[in-house]
Amino acid sequence: MTEQARFAIGVDLGGTNMRIAAVDESGKQLELITTSTEVKRGRDVVVADICDAIRSLRKKFDGRGQFAGTGIGVPGIIDMASGTVLQSPNLPDWANYPVRGEIQRRLDSQVILENDANVAALGEKWMGAGRDAESMCMFTLGTGVGAGIVLDGKIWHGMTGMAGECGHITIFPDGVPCGCGNRGCVEQYASATAVKRMAIEAIATGKAPELARAMSENPEFSSKVVFQYALQGDASAKQIFQVVGRALGLVLADMINTLNLPMYVIGGGLASGWEAFAPAMFEELRKRSYVYVATAPDETLPARKHTLITRALLGSDAGLIGAARLALM
Numbered sequence: 001m002t003e004q005a006r007f008a009i010g011v012d013l014g015g016t017n018m019r020i021a022a023v024d025e026s027g028k029q030l031e032l033i034t035t036s037t038e039v040k041r042g043r044d045v046v047v048a049d050i051c052d053a054i055r056s057l058r059k060k061f062d063g064r065g066q067f068a069g070t071g072i073g074v075p076g077i078i079d080m081a082s083g084t085v086l087q088s089p090n091l092p093d094w095a096n097y098p099v100r101g102e103i104q105r106r107l108d109s110q111v112i113l114e115n116d117a118n119v120a121a122l123g124e125k126w127m128g129a130g131r132d133a134e135s136m137c138m139f140t141l142g143t144g145v146g147a148g149i150v151l152d153g154k155i156w157h158g159m160t161g162m163a164g165e166c167g168h169i170t171i172f173p174d175g176v177p178c179g180c181g182n183r184g185c186v187e188q189y190a191s192a193t194a195v196k197r198m199a200i201e202a203i204a205t206g207k208a209p210e211l212a213r214a215m216s217e218n219p220e221f222s223s224k225v226v227f228q229y230a231l232q233g234d235a236s237a238k239q240i241f242q243v244v245g246r247a248l249g250l251v252l253a254d255m256i257n258t259l260n261l262p263m264y265v266i267g268g269g270l271a272s273g274w275e276a277f278a279p280a281m282f283e284e285l286r287k288r289s290y291v292y293v294a295t296a297p298d299e300t301l302p303a304r305k306h307t308l309i310t311r312a313l314l315g316s317d318a319g320l321i322g323a324a325r326l327a328l329m
Contacts, residue, residue: 033056068110
């Protein structure tokens with residue numbers, strides 16, 4: 001990195017761990033710091049840890065390039081104008097906390113606060129699956145279902161910064177209750193938490209003996225275990241991932257019919273189950289979206305504009321890279 005080059009620091013803040021990296025303007029990660037998020041010790045401790053890491057990285061790279069600022073991805077609902085976390089399920093004492101102002105005061109440099117799903121979408125747009133698409137929507141399938149919309153290279157925030165809450169679109173009106181207060185949200189059918197819940201429900205009926213054995217033998221029983229059984233042909237596990245696929249097909253159909261974007265990206269930990277859920281997802285999508293049917297990739301019509309649905313490429317680095325990108329734009 002030359003002295004004229006710019007670099008930024010990206011922070012990916014989770015409920016369990018946080019990752020802080022220096023990233024240059026070409027998207028190259030220069031150095032990464034990973035540490036646990038000491039949520040139980042309170043928000044002041046977490047903020048102090050973030051600031052210490054930022055100072056350490058800035059001190060190391062300040063002499064090699066121009067510092068552009070810090071971007072921070074936070075799980076939860078953010079008021080963009082004030083830089084305040086209004087609500088965060090993984091950071092319970094951060095409600096109505098003016099995070100941006102607090103960190104800027106301590107660091108005396110520019111800080112940009114953003115929802116974690118939005119920064120993941122921006123990361124994939126900049127350096128991942130969406131680098132050739134001007135606009136895209138990304139779904140992040142993890143503990144819950146997050147989403148971010150990037151229009152003409154910029155995050156679409158809506159009126160108050162809450163646009164893109166696609167994980168809480170209703171797909172089954174009388175479905176499973178959701179923590180948001182609704183029923184039948186995408187999050188209750190297409191998240192890692194939902195896969196585990198559906199597996200436990202199947203076990204309780206006595207119709208999933210292999211999954212029951214796996215759960216009794218493995219204290220770390222999770223969606224990954226269910227996916228492995230689906231790959232091995234277990235009927236109950238395959239059925240669960242068909243539900244995941246159907247849920248994604250339904251919400252994608254709504255988004256495609258509404259936005260008509262060129263690309264939709266599926267990321268997050270559960271995206272590793274693509275092989276198990278994608279067939280049902282595409283089957284449902286073709287039933288529900290005439291826009292997708294009219295624009296689905298077709299090798300015989302290469303010149304036609306297509307709607308591309310694909311897996312994310314950056315994995316857990318998407319949020320980190322996207323956060324740094326905020327300060328470099």
